[in-house]
Amino acid sequence: MATLHLVPVPIAQDGADRPHAAVAVLPEATIAAVRSAGYFLAENARSARAFLKSIGHPQPIARLDIVEIGHESEAARFDEWLAPLREAPARAAVDAVLLSEAGCPCVADPGSALVARAHELGIAVVPWVGPCAIVLALMASGMNGQQFRFVGYLPQERGALRERLLALQREAERGETQIFIETPYRNARLLEAILEACRPQLKLCLAIDLTGPEQSVATRSIARWRAAAEATAQRLQRRPAVFLLCGGVPARAPRPPRQP
Amino acid sequence: MATLHLVPVPIAQDGADRPHAAVAVLPEATIAAVRSAGYFLAENARSARAFLKSIGHPQPIARLDIVEIGHESEAARFDEWLAPLREAPARAAVDAVLLSEAGCPCVADPGSALVARAHELGIAVVPWVGPCAIVLALMASGMNGQQFRFVGYLPQERGALRERLLALQREAERGETQIFIETPYRNARLLEAILEACRPQLKLCLAIDLTGPEQSVATRSIARWRAAAEATAQRLQRRPAVFLLCGGVPARAPRPPRQP
Numbered sequence: 001m002a003t004l005h006l007v008p009v010p011i012a013q014d015g016a017d018r019p020h021a022a023v024a025v026l027p028e029a030t031i032a033a034v035r036s037a038g039y040f041l042a043e044n045a046r047s048a049r050a051f052l053k054s055i056g057h058p059q060p061i062a063r064l065d066i067v068e069i070g071h072e073s074e075a076a077r078f079d080e081w082l083a084p085l086r087e088a089p090a091r092a093a094v095d096a097v098l099l100s101e102a103g104c105p106c107v108a109d110p111g112s113a114l115v116a117r118a119h120e121l122g123i124a125v126v127p128w129v130g131p132c133a134i135v136l137a138l139m140a141s142g143m144n145g146q147q148f149r150f151v152g153y154l155p156q157e158r159g160a161l162r163e164r165l166l167a168l169q170r171e172a173e174r175g176e177t178q179i180f181i182e183t184p185y186r187n188a189r190l191l192e193a194i195l196e197a198c199r200p201q202l203k204l205c206l207a208i209d210l211t212g213p214e215q216s217v218a219t220r221s222i223a224r225w226r227a228a229a230e231a232t233a234q235r236l237q238r239r240p241a242v243f244l245l246c247g248g249v250p251a252r253a254p255r256p257p258r259q260p
Numbered sequence: 261m262a263t264l265h266l267v268p269v270p271i272a273q274d275g276a277d278r279p280h281a282a283v284a285v286l287p288e289a290t291i292a293a294v295r296s297a298g299y300f301l302a303e304n305a306r307s308a309r310a311f312l313k314s315i316g317h318p319q320p321i322a323r324l325d326i327v328e329i330g331h332e333s334e335a336a337r338f339d340e341w342l343a344p345l346r347e348a349p350a351r352a353a354v355d356a357v358l359l360s361e362a363g364c365p366c367v368a369d370p371g372s373a374l375v376a377r378a379h380e381l382g383i384a385v386v387p388w389v390g391p392c393a394i395v396l397a398l399m400a401s402g403m404n405g406q407q408f409r410f411v412g413y414l415p416q417e418r419g420a421l422r423e424r425l426l427a428l429q430r431e432a433e434r435g436e437t438q439i440f441i442e443t444p445y446r447n448a449r450l451l452e453a454i455l456e457a458c459r460p461q462l463k464l465c466l467a468i469d470l471t472g473p474e475q476s477v478a479t480r481s482i483a484r485w486r487a488a489a490e491a492t493a494q495r496l497q498r499r500p501a502v503f504l505l506c507g508g509v510p511a512r513a514p515r516p517p518r519q520p
Contacts, residue, residue: 006399024289025389107398107405116402119479127400129285129391129471138367139266140387142376145367149409149436176409211389219379 002085002093004118005033006111008104008130009051011240012212023055025211030128031055037097039084040066043110044101051099071110078117085123104132108152108181134179137207137242140217141177144246148177154190161190165197172202173247180243187241188233194243195229198222205244208236219244262345262353264378265293266371268364268390269311271500272472283315285471290388291315297357299344300326303370304361311359331370338377345383364392368412368441394439397467397502400477401437404506408437414450421450425457432462433507440503447501448493454503455489458482465504468496479504 010025023031035057042048045068049061057064067081087093098105098114104127105111118125138145149171155161168178182190194204200223207217216235225232270285283291295317302308305328309321317324327341347353358365358374364387365371378385398405409431415421428438442450454464460483467477476495485492 008399025287027285027287027390029284104395104399104405106400106402107395109405112402112405114402115400116479119402125400125402125477126475127396127470127477129389129396130287131389132392132395135364135367135392135395136387136389139268139364140366140375140385142366142372142374142379142385145364145369145372146412147410150407152406210387215386217385217387219376 001087001123002095003124003126004082004085004115005037005095005097006105006115006125006127007034007097007099008128008132009047009099009102011102011131011133011210012215025131026055027129030130033126033128034097037095038064039094039096040064040099041069041081041096041114042066042099043069043071043105047101048099069110069114073110073114075113075117078114079121081114082118082121082123085118086121104130107132108134108150131211133181133207133210133240133242136210137205137217137244138177138179140207141205141244141246142219143177143203143205143244144175145177147175148179150179152180153182154180156186158193161193162197165194168245169198169202172245175247178245181241182243184238184240187236187239190243191225191229191233191236194245195222195226198245200226203246205242205246206232206236207242207244209239210242212240214239261347261383262355263384263386264342264345264375265297265355265357266365266375266385266387267294267357267359268388268392269307269359269362271363271391271393271470272475285391286315287389290390293386293388294357297355298324299354299356300324300359301329301341301356301374302326302359303329303331303365307361308359329370329374333370333374335373335377338374339381341374342378342381342383345378346381364390367392368394368410391471393441393467393470393500393502396470397465397477397504398437398439400467401465401504401506402479403437403463403465403504404435405437407435408439410439412440413442414440416446418453421453422457425454428505429458429462432505435507438505441501442503444498444500447496447499450503451485451489451493451496454505455482455486458505460486463506465502465506466492466496467502467504469499470502472500474499 045066052061084094085096098111100109134150154164172178202222205219209215305326312321344354358371360369394410414424432438462482465479469475
């Protein structure tokens, strides 16, 4: 049996002015795990090739075995994709690397059903350190990191969105940080809905373009965001962002003196 | 105004056989941010000094300004600690680095109230990439990474613990991954309580000693863990671990084609 490696990739685009951004956000050990592999299960084959080139994979990229598993992978093909990791009469097992288009595989990204199947088959699963927008945003928000919840994408329909925001506000006011995301071109619309639905005292954190050239993280009350709504909407528009809500009650320190 | 940098530190101990583990799990950009700073706000001054030495800080460690803010920082001292980041008549502002004893500051760790104060004062807050046990565990669990919740530590009292586990099981069965931790010496007791309280079909993931020499991540049904309860309790005992519960329903892919 071989190992399924879960490897995060950069979350910000490399620009002409930041050609080494990819390498800068990945630890040496993560890069080494990718460089020594020859079999890749990629959400998107094209972005996977660009990533493998950026970290200087020692083999010619065209010679690597890159399987595109897509955004909504077909469960029916999991065993076929994982077959090279299992010993067969004719050949030894090989390691595989699972790659998202950006960030951590399986976290706000596809891949978890494939990993679940790997566990069922007894394949070793090894996660590697790299950028996760949710954690970067939470760390920098100043909000409760002892109790938090990631809820993914909110409903798009106006009434349902408002209902959901009011439900999230209730949880946030109990002290649990509520984290969500939206596709960049809908960010300004989501901000507008938040500023309309939520109470003035509630805290909203906007973490924009994390690890990118326009990175900013700001936490303010809804009342203060309302006063700068138009400028904020413009900054948010078409930029990746993470949204966080918390009740404004300072978090208590965790119970015991040590852990993750 | 200067910047408050939030810097993760390694989560596994360096052993004689892995002297460079610290550097291997931190990206180049994160290490550079620490090397260029001279003012540190540390949960624990001693472990901060050991970390600064391990990444080869260019200045003599004894000459660095390291303030121990402790596990339960006193809010009354936040402004004093943040004062060097604000320009004063007599001197320019300097950057500060916030360090936990292990992992990401503010995420299942102290620091968020200090960061919240930095936001109020208009100080720029910048998070850096590094190891987060919660994300590593979630990524490798094969459980739903589109909806998840970190609940910290569970109650210690037997009856309250059982009640809490049943409540987490209800949420897990609705498809949201439930993540929690315990101090290592209580891990075996927590495992026992989980195996007693939860339904046989529920999935439990145990992520043990992440990034360390004894790392393992395994996801199985409660029924299967019960069959190996004693050996598992021994492996868990006194090792850092993350516990995850999920209902076993495979997660649907997230809605839009791209994000964190």
